[in-house]
Amino acid sequence: MTAKLELKSVTKSFAQQKVVDDVSLTVATGEMVCLIGASGSGKSTLLRCVNLLEAIDDGEILLDGFDIAEPSLPPDPIRRRIGLVFQSFNLFPHLDVLSNITLAPCRVLGLEKSIARDQALDLLERFSLADKAYSYPDHLSGGQQQRVAIVRALAMEPELLLLDEITSALDPELIGEVLDVVRKLKAQQMTMLLATHEMSFAREIADTVCYLDRGRVVETGAPEQIFNDPVKQRTREFLARVSG
Amino acid sequence: MPQLTRRQRHDQKIQRRSLVISGLSLVLVVFALYVLIPLAPGWQAVKTSFFNWDILVRTFPKLLSAFVVDLKIFLWSAPLIFVLSLSIALARNTNRPSLFPLRLFGALYTDLFRGVPVILLVYLIGFGIPGLGLARPYNSPYIWGTVALVLGYSAYVAEVFRAGIDSVHSSQIAASRSLGLSEGETLRYVVLPQAIRRQVPALMNFVIALLKDVALLSFIGPIEVLRQANVYKSLMANFTPYVGAAIIFLCVTIPITRYADYLMAKQRRQRIA
Amino acid sequence: MVLSRTLFSIVLLGASLATNSVFAQGSCSAGKTLNEGRLTIATGNPAYAPWVMDDDPASGRGFEAAVAYAVADAMGFEAGQVDWVRTSFDEAIQPGEKNFDFNIQQYSINAERQQVIDFSASYYTTAVAVVVKAGSTAADTATTGSALRDLQFGAAAGTTSQTFLQNVLKPSRDLLLYDDNADVIAAIAANQIDALVFDLPSALFATAVQIDGGKILGKFPSEASIEPDNFGLLMAKGSELKVCIDEAINSLNASGKLSEIESEWLGDGAGVPVIDLDK
Numbered sequence: 011m012t013a014k015l016e017l018k019s020v021t022k023s024f025a026q027q028k029v030v031d032d033v034s035l036t037v038a039t040g041e042m043v044c045l046i047g048a049s050g051s052g053k054s055t056l057l058r059c060v061n062l063l064e065a066i067d068d069g070e071i072l073l074d075g076f077d078i079a080e081p082s083l084p085p086d087p088i089r090r091r092i093g094l095v096f097q098s099f100n101l102f103p104h105l106d107v108l109s110n111i112t113l114a115p116c117r118v119l120g121l122e123k124s125i126a127r128d129q130a131l132d133l134l135e136r137f138s139l140a141d142k143a144y145s146y147p148d149h150l151s152g153g154q155q156q157r158v159a160i161v162r163a164l165a166m167e168p169e170l171l172l173l174d175e176i177t178s179a180l181d182p183e184l185i186g187e188v189l190d191v192v193r194k195l196k197a198q199q200m201t202m203l204l205a206t207h208e209m210s211f212a213r214e215i216a217d218t219v220c221y222l223d224r225g226r227v228v229e230t231g232a233p234e235q236i237f238n239d240p241v242k243q244r245t246r247e248f249l250a251r252v253s254g
Numbered sequence: 255m256p257q258l259t260r261r262q263r264h265d266q267k268i269q270r271r272s273l274v275i276s277g278l279s280l281v282l283v284v285f286a287l288y289v290l291i292p293l294a295p296g297w298q299a300v301k302t303s304f305f306n307w308d309i310l311v312r313t314f315p316k317l318l319s320a321f322v323v324d325l326k327i328f329l330w331s332a333p334l335i336f337v338l339s340l341s342i343a344l345a346r347n348t349n350r351p352s353l354f355p356l357r358l359f360g361a362l363y364t365d366l367f368r369g370v371p372v373i374l375l376v377y378l379i380g381f382g383i384p385g386l387g388l389a390r391p392y393n394s395p396y397i398w399g400t401v402a403l404v405l406g407y408s409a410y411v412a413e414v415f416r417a418g419i420d421s422v423h424s425s426q427i428a429a430s431r432s433l434g435l436s437e438g439e440t441l442r443y444v445v446l447p448q449a450i451r452r453q454v455p456a457l458m459n460f461v462i463a464l465l466k467d468v469a470l471l472s473f474i475g476p477i478e479v480l481r482q483a484n485v486y487k488s489l490m491a492n493f494t495p496y497v498g499a500a501i502i503f504l505c506v507t508i509p510i511t512r513y514a515d516y517l518m519a520k521q522r523r524q525r526i527a
Numbered sequence: 528m529v530l531s532r533t534l535f536s537i538v539l540l541g542a543s544l545a546t547n548s549v550f551a552q553g554s555c556s557a558g559k560t561l562n563e564g565r566l567t568i569a570t571g572n573p574a575y576a577p578w579v580m581d582d583d584p585a586s587g588r589g590f591e592a593a594v595a596y597a598v599a600d601a602m603g604f605e606a607g608q609v610d611w612v613r614t615s616f617d618e619a620i621q622p623g624e625k626n627f628d629f630n631i632q633q634y635s636i637n638a639e640r641q642q643v644i645d646f647s648a649s650y651y652t653t654a655v656a657v658v659v660k661a662g663s664t665a666a667d668t669a670t671t672g673s674a675l676r677d678l679q680f681g682a683a684a685g686t687t688s689q690t691f692l693q694n695v696l697k698p699s700r701d702l703l704l705y706d707d708n709a710d711v712i713a714a715i716a717a718n719q720i721d722a723l724v725f726d727l728p729s730a731l732f733a734t735a736v737q738i739d740g741g742k743i744l745g746k747f748p749s750e751a752s753i754e755p756d757n758f759g760l761l762m763a764k765g766s767e768l769k770v771c772i773d774e775a776i777n778s779l780n781a782s783g784k785l786s787e788i789e790s791e792w793l794g795d796g797a798g799v800p801v802i803d804l805d806k
Contacts, residue, residue, distance in 0.1 A: 061432050090434030100429035104447045113443060114433035186523060299622035299764075303643055376705035383718035390679070393718050395703060473712060475703030481684055485704065488685020491620040 013075070014039045014170055014201045016062065021071035022052075022059055029055045030066070031225035037170070037218075040199040044212040044233075047222035048248065049090075053205035054097075056222070057172045061094045073170070087234055090118050094127050097175040099155040101147040101162070107134070108143045111162045119166070126165075133161045137191055153184030164195075171195065173204040205224065209252055215220030221245050306494040313486045313495045321502050324468045325365055327396065327478070332464060339408040344441075345417035360412070369410035375402040375472050380474035401472035414456045418449030448478035452457050455521065458514035462507050477505075538575045555771035556602050560628050566604045568595050569627035572613035575708060577792050578633060584611050590792035591631045594650050597784055598629075598760070601775035616685075617762055620644055628768055630761040631714065633726065635687045646759030647772045650785060653756045654748040655691050656730035656799060658715070658723050660738065665721035670745040671806035672696060679703070681711050681720035687756040688724040695804070712737050714746065726756060728793045745802040 015037040022030040030052045037043045039197045045053045058064045060071060062078065062085040071079040078088045102110050111130040115121040122127075134140045137157055147155055156176055165173060173192065177185045189211055195202065196215055206212050212219055212233065219236040221228045221244075229236060229245045258266070268349045291297060307311035312320035345353070367375070379402040384393035391397075428527035430440040449455075481497045561567045570591065571583045581590040587606070588595045599609050599787045612627050619630045620643060629647065636646045643724060657675065659665040668674050674699050675676055682688040684704040692702055704722055705711045711723045725733060734741035749755060760776075762769055 026435075063428055063432060086431075086434050089432060092432075094432040095426065096429060098425060100425045102426065102429070102444055102448075103453055117439050120261065163432070199431060216277040249399050296623055299643075303620070303622040331705065339660065381717045381719075382714045384719050390718075395714075395719055472704075473706060473710070475681065475705060475719060477702065477704050483703050487617065487620075487683045489637065489639055489690065491643050493617075493621070 012039055013037070013123055014041070014073070014096075015203065016070075016075075017056075017060070018058060018070040018072065020056070020057055021067045021069060022064060023067055029225050030059060032069075032226050033222075035203060035227065035230070036219060037203050039111065039201055041217045042071075042202045042204065043218045043220060044075055044091075044195055045203070045205040045214035045220050046207075046209065046248075051222040052225040053222055055225075056172045057094065057188040057203065060170075060172060061092050062089055062170070063094075066140055086118075087236075090114070091169050093166060093168035093171040094167070095159050095163050095173050095176050099152070099159045099179070101148070101155055101159055102149050106144050107139070107158050109157060110144075111141060111212050115161055116163050130165055130195070132162070134158075136191055137161055137194075144228045151184060152180045153187045156180065156188045160188075160191055164171055172204045173206075175200060175205050175207065180252050183221070186221055209237070209249070221246070221248065225230050262392070274283040279481065293509055302492075304493045304497055305491055305507070308328060309486075309490060309492050309494040310498050313483070314498050317482055317486075317495060317498045319481050319504060320477060321479040321499075323476055323478040327403075327468045327471060327476075328465050331400050331407070331468070332461065334400070334404045335407045335460075335464070337410035338404060340346045340415055340446075343410060343419060344413035346373065346412070346416055347419055353416065357406040362413055364409045367405050368413070370406070372403065372467055373473065376470045376473055377406070378402075378472075395475040399474055399476065403471070407467075411460055414453050414460070415449065419445060421452055422448045433441065452521075455514050455518040458510060458517065462510050462514070465507060465510075466503060545597065552562050554603070555774060556604075556768060559771065561626070562610070565608050565610055566599050566602065567610045567612060567626070567628045567648070568611045569619065569630040569632075570595075571632040572615060573734075574613075576728070576736070577655065577728055585600065585609075586617040590651070590788060591633070593788045593792060594630050594779075594785070597779055597788060598650075598775045600771065601778050602771055608704050611779070616765075625763045627767075629772060630692045634761045636757045636759040640799040644764050645762045645766050645769050646782075648776045649745070649757035649759050649764065650776050650779075651758040651789065651793075652749075653726040653728060653758070654746045654749050654796075654798070655688050655724055655756065656727045657744040657802065658725060658734055658738065658741055659721060659732050659744050660715060661740040661742040663718075663721065666742060668722075668744060670802045672802065672804040673806060675722070675744075681705060681723045682725075683708050683715050686726075688726065692724055693743050695747070710734070716743075727796050727799070731794055731796055743796075743799050746796065747802050747804065786804040 017033055017035040020030055021028065022031045024242055026242065030107050030148070033052075033056060035043070045056065045119070047053055051205070057078075059066050061156075064231050065081065066079050069079070070077045073088065100212070102113070105113065108127065108130055110172050112121075112123070112126040112132070115126040115129065115138075131140065131143060134143055139154065139161065141158055142150060142154060142158070145156070150158065156179075170215060176192075180188065185208070189208070190232075192204070194212075194217065204212075204216075214233075217219060219233045220230045221236065221240075221242075223244055229240060229242045232240075237249065240249065287492055292301075294300075342360050342363055345356045346364070348357055376399055380395055380398045383398050383401075384395075407490055425447065426444055431437075431445040433444065469478060469480035472478050472484070477485075479502060483495035483499040556566075567787065568584070570579060570584050573581075574584060574591070578589050578591040580592070582585065584592045585594055585608075586597065596606055596609065599606070601640060610795060614627065614630060614631075619625075619632075619634075620640075634640075636649060640646070647787070657679075659668070666676050668678060669745075675696060677700070678691055678698065680696075680698045681702045681703040682692055682705070684706065689702070689704060691802075694700060703714065705714060708729055711720075714720045715738060717724050722744065725767055730743050730746075734743050762772070776785075
């Protein structure tokens with residue numbers, strides 16, 4: 011397996027506080043990497059850095075071996091290759107579901123409207139959302155909104171999908187439908203980097219689990235190893251707390 | 255008939271009582287207006303000067319045709335205000351250092367033109383700029399009066415747009431940028447549609463205000479409805495033509511006000527839902 | 528024409544009354560003024576020259592200021608018994624108690640207005656005159672109706688000048704109207720209008736003092752007006768003083784005092800060409 015994404019000593023500070031501190035990490039093509047850690051451990055910031063929504067202070071972010079963190083590069087062509095799904099869905103409330111999905115393919119990729127529509131309807135069909143195509147986000151449940159947000163990211167045919175705590179804002183009974191979507195993507199070999207609080211889900215689905223604490227990588231390994239036999243004392247303590 | 259619950263009986267009683275109270279107070283107010291006011295000693299004089307049916311009938315057709323002038327001025331001013339105020343709002347929201355002069359200009363502009371009464375702008379621009387020696391038709395009071403209205407109103411409306419743009423959450427921008435849309439595309443397809451939609455009720459209020467302030471152009475020459483009423487008032491020494499002009503304005507502004515209220519109520523419902 | 532003849536006969540009648548009766552000073556107005564023993568006169572705010580010089584009516588300088596004191600005198604009031612107040616046109620015509628005994632600010636007498644207010648006998652009749660800027664293209668316009676019609680005209684709203692333009696001259700361009708003479712003068716200064724129409728005294732004063740390089744193009748023949756522009760003193764509808772004031776004006780007219788004041792303050796505009804409306 012080749013590395014789709016490779017982070018080398020990535021550092022990011024906000025007002026002298028190091029939020030991401032010397033993080034190195036590799037995501038192979040088709041691999042699913044889960045970031046776990048307490049709130050404020052830097053998981054979200056790390057994902058936003060990979061998407062270039064935040065400029066990193068130091069280090070390298072290699073996409074297919076190419077450093078996309080180079081400040082002189084225009085970010086837009088890179089962003090369209092990387093999908094990002096947010097904790098709070100961030101659907102565009104003034105557009106219906108179909109337009110939410112087709113906006114970027116039409117405007118960024120220059121796809122013809124009818125083609126983008128057909129593509130979007132296909133995706134909605136695959137994720138059992140076809141009947142919501144003309145609904146507005148306000149009229150959807152949180153689970154449906156998050157699934158639409160994932161479809162919106164997929165419509166750009168990203169090489170890498172970043173999922174940022176996508177179930178944290180959902181009522182417990184709605185989490186399942188969203189996780190099912192991720193399982194489906196995993197089955198299709200989508201390369202994903204996922205920040206999550208759902209330990210059992212991470213254990214079930216991840217190829218690699220990475221534990222972050224205060225912006226630093228504490229421990230990285232296969233899920234069985236991390237959850238059953240963590241090497242580091244801090245990992246053990248964290249897992250004891252969350253399974254508490 | 256099904257047995258009412260205790261709560262339903264109670265609610266029904268309260269509802270009946272409030273109906274009686276509001277009905278009674280309405281009757282009282284109408285009584286006061288229609289019976290007591292005409293009893294006032296000066297009522298006959300007021301009626302002759304303000305509510306003179308003959309004069310109203312005689313002057314109304316010409317007032318109505320003068321109102322067409324107001325409508326025309328309104329119809330070409332409103333789009334200009336929309337474009338200029340949006341540009342000013344965007345200039346003020348820009349944060350690229352290279353555009354700093356633009357931002358400064360935007361700030362100065364809103365300070366200056368918001369701080370001066372529109373009527374003064376109409377006088378100063380309407381008389382001042384043509385006085386520089388412009389030839390006809392470029393010295394028309396219609397042109398420079400419109401310029402004064404557009405400059406004055408854009409300063410206010412720009413602030414409405416700015417507040418609208420600020421109210422769009424940064425997560426919307428992040429979502430748009432993460433999809434690969436550029437800064438300009440994000441503004442155009444994500445931020446502005448939401449900003450403008452959110453400010454529609456506030457904008458409607460400015461539409462109503464503008465419609466009324468168009469009459470200020472009468473000070474620099476055009477014979478629109480207020481001036482026409484003013485002429486009749488002078489010739490007939492009677493204020494009834496003003497009442498006629500007020501009726502014309504109300505016929506247009508009340509529907510717009512109702513529509514603005516409806517939009518605001520709708521938005522409130524959406525926010526709650 | 529009919530009205531002017533009626534007015535003329537009123538004037539004659541008044542004059543004969545005045546000469547026949549021995550003037551019992553103050554007896555007519557006794558108990559009828561706002562304040563006993565005092566005469567309260569209103570004028571505009573501001574009052575313009577040549578009607579009131581320097582906006583100071585109490586000086587007695589200016590045509591209307593002088594007329595006011597002459598009327599007061601004929602009614603049996605000394606200068607010291609006259610009080611001045613200021614009103615706008617709107618205040619003068621609004622219903623309710625007035626705060627003056629009479630109001631003098633070039634009010635033109637017309638039948639419409641007389642439904643809500645009373646006018647005295649006329650104390651002055653004016654012609655209307657066209658003013659242009661010397662050196663402008665409009666300054667070379669021939670003094671004929673057809674040549675004038677193509678100019679852009681302006682006037683003060685609600686004045687006889689405006690009615691004259693709309694009903695008699697009927698210019699081809701839409702008339703522009705302003706609040707008062709000062710704004711009309713501002714408009715001609717700003718080149719927004721080619722020509723303005725004022726009553727002749729205001730026109731004479733405007734060209735002499737107010738408009739840089741102003742010039743009277745001509746005056747309209749007095750018989751051209753539908754209603755000649757007769758100025759009257761304005762009073763509350765049904766004012767008991769009207770009889771006394773009319774009596775005073777008629778006596779001033781008969782004695783030649785009015786024309787004396789007129790020639791002192793207004794000049795006669797004799798050199799002003801008369802516009803030929805038929806050409």
